Amino acid sequence: MADVFVSYKREDEPAVARLVKALRGDGLTVWWDRDIPTGAPWEETIEKEHGLARCLVVCWSKAAVASENVKAEARKARGKNQLVQTFIEPCEPPMFFGERQGIDLTGWTGRADDPRIKAVIAGVRATLEGREAEAGVGMAAPKSRTPPMPMLIGGGVALLAVVAVGVWFASRPTPDTTPQPSAEDITLAAIEGRWGTPTCAGSIYTYSVVRDPSAEQIRIVSQGPETRHEGRVISVTDGLVVTEALTPEEDRGNVVEIRPEPTQLVLQSRRDEFRLVMAKCP
Structure with missing residues (x-):
């Protein structure tokens, strides 16, 4: 029995092997499907080890x-x-996984002193101990210039490794200090506008983003001909906005995923898996 189960696709074995070695090198007991004994039932063994493990590391x-x-x-x-x-x-990441923390190991060569693998190990140990991961474990540094939102799933700020090398020349051009919109800002802005379902020939809903610095909260408001929906933003990750419904009362607490695309707005409810695709309207 191992504490840590590693889930991956066989095509990625070389990269995953480095991860397994690093976890074991830190004293963790780790199981992956390369540990299945010869002749043992494959599916039954995986199910057994999965059920016994107290932490699963998935390699997306x-x-x-x-x-x-x-x-x-x-x-x-x-x-x-x-x-x-x-x-x-x-x-x-797959649907319903993008709002959670994820540690980027792209390009990691197996060095044990890399801050990223240390973040993985810290996250694993926190999970095994039944506590929240330490601040800085597993989430990219927030790019948004809005106040931090306490409702962000997973919480925390990413571990940063910053190396600055400055060479100054008298002829150096003046840098462009114009603030650039973050990925989160761009995603939220893409939601704003008029959307119709199933086409713009029917009812049209106006979506707007409301920022409330005093409550450290961002809300998505949808105003239709007869209805108004309001949701609190939980997270913004990889072009996906996750919200918790505030109004109307019958929808309160329902988690809804909103993914803006160039010509449509896709809404997915987690309560009943209801999915709605709305068209962009002029």
């Missing part, structure tokens, strides 16, 4: 995101608050 990649087995293993661990996410290559 394009191949892993497309794997139903990897997603199922990660989903079950997430339900028990035993999931630590890593990304071994740039990829879009």
Whole structure:
């Protein structure tokens, strides 16, 4: 029995092998499918080890995101608050996973002193001890210039390794100090506007983003011909906005995912898995 179960896609074995070695090198007991004894039942052994482990480290990649087995293993661990996410290559996480913390191991060569693997180990140990991960473990540094929101899932600020090398020349051009919008700002701005369902021939809803610095909160407001919906932003990650419904009362507490696209707005309810696609209207 191992404390840590590593979930991955076989195509990514070289990168995952480095991760397993680093975790074991830090004194953690780790299991991955390379530990299945010869002749042992494959599926039964995986299910057994998955059930016994107290933490699951998932290694997301394009191949892993497309794997139903990897997603199922990660989903079950997430339900028990035993999931630590890593990304071994740039990829879009599966639906319902993007709002959670994820440690970027892209390009990691196996060095034990790399801050990223230290963050993974810290996250694993926190999970095994049944506590929240330390601040800075696993989430990219917030780019938004808005006040930090206490409702952000996972909480925390990313671990930063900053190296500054400055060479100054008299002829150096004046840098452009114009503030640039963050990825979060761009995603939220993409929600604003008029959207119709199923086309603009029917009812049209106006979406707006309301920032409330006094409450350290961002809200999404949808105003229709006869209805008004309001939700609190929980997180903004990889082009996906996760909100918690505030009004109307019958929807209160429902978590809704909003993904703005160039010509449509996709809404997905987690309560009943209801999905709505709205068209961009002039």
